[in-house]
Amino acid sequence: MKIGLFGYGKMGKMIEQIAQDRGHTIVAKIDDPSQEADYTSMDVAIDFSTPEAAFDNITNCFRNKVPVISGTTGWLDNYSEAIKICEDNKSAFIYASNFSLGVNIFFELNKHLATMMAELEQYKVSMEEIHHTQKLDAPSGTAITLAEGIIENSPYKKWELDKSGDKIIPIKSIREGTVPGTHSIAYDSPVDRIEIKHEAHNREGFALGAVIASEWIQEKVGIFSMKDVLNLS
Ligand SMILES: NC(=O)C1=CN([C@@H]2O[C@H](COP(=O)(O)OP(=O)(O)OC[C@H]3O[C@@H](n4cnc5c(N)ncnc54)[C@H](O)[C@@H]3O)[C@@H](O)[C@H]2O)C=CC1
Numbered sequence: 338m339k340i341g342l343f344g345y346g347k348m349g350k351m352i353e354q355i356a357q358d359r360g361h362t363i364v365a366k367i368d369d370p371s372q373e374a375d376y377t378s379m380d381v382a383i384d385f386s387t388p389e390a391a392f393d394n395i396t397n398c399f400r401n402k403v404p405v406i407s408g409t410t411g412w413l414d415n416y417s418e419a420i421k422i423c424e425d426n427k428s429a430f431i432y433a434s435n436f437s438l439g440v441n442i443f444f445e446l447n448k449h450l451a452t453m454m455a456e457l458e459q460y461k462v463s464m465e466e467i468h469h470t471q472k473l474d475a476p477s478g479t480a481i482t483l484a485e486g487i488i489e490n491s492p493y494k495k496w497e498l499d500k501s502g503d504k505i506i507p508i509k510s511i512r513e514g515t516v517p518g519t520h521s522i523a524y525d526s527p528v529d530r531i532e533i534k535h536e537a538h539n540r541e542g543f544a545l546g547a548v549i550a551s552e553w554i555q556e557k558v559g560i561f562s563m564k565d566v567l568n569l570s
């Protein structure tokens with residue numbers, strides 16, 4: 338498979354290594370808006386760039402019929418517009434706030450726990466995410482997906498950064514050192530606490546998931562998710 342990388346930072350470099358180990362070729366490394374992309378050489382584009390760059394990178398690929406795997410977080414205000422451009426051009430797309438197998442299992446566990454806790458008013462939910470100090474967005478994309486999973490399955494109505502209140506999920510974002518990504522969800526009552534946590538030890542899980550998604554999307558048209566790729570029900 339011939340892969341075009343959009344974003345050649347921490348994740349781009351990790352993806353290059355894993356893709357090459359799996360026998361794929363990197364045909365482009367776009368790391369700056371001034372670089373021209375040769376879309377004709379790509380079977381797939383993998384975008385791990387910046388919140389400002391992601392929308393243009395992704396939609397330029399769609400217009401050139403290149404399927405896209407995007408892990409960039411912090412750009413989702415433009416998600417619906419990107420989907421429309423993908424559909425208009427009969428291209429293919431997977432966005433995931435987190436490509437690791439472990440976090441995708443954790444997403445399902447979180448929804449199941451939220452369903453179990455939905456009627457138990459003595460428990461109040463809260464969320465914490467910890468990442469490295471270079472991270473541009475807060476809360477993390479993964480924390481937003483987790484909050485959406487709770488909102489779909491409980492009376493909670495929205496999430497807020499550092500704010501609690503009725504039917505609000507408070508999210509605390511901590512930035513320290515080189516932490517690759519830790520997410521925890523807690524339900525506290527006056528007498529006890531239930532907590533679930535996912536801790537990434539490094540970035541390999543994110544990168545492997547993105548490469549597996551790129552292999553999976555070949556010859557497909559439409560909008561998909563990591564649940565489709567991993568066959569999680
Ligand atoms: N979904 C997932 O599983 C994961 C998502 N991420 C997300 O991926 C993104 C990238 O993360 P990192 O690699 O850690 O960041 P990074 O800062 O190390 O790399 C981003 C790269 O994008 C480049 N860039 C800037 N403008 C660009 C443009 N117009 N086109 C292409 N590249 C451009 C920068 O020069 C930089 O090298 C972030 O949004 C992060 O939150 C990170 C890890 C896992």
Ligand SMILES: O=C(O)C1=N[C@H](C(=O)O)C[C@H](O)C1
Nearest residue numbers: 410434472477478479517518
């Ligand atoms: O910026 C990161 O590093 C990460 N970003 C993603 C997010 O915002 O959830 C995924 C992972 O936690 C690492």
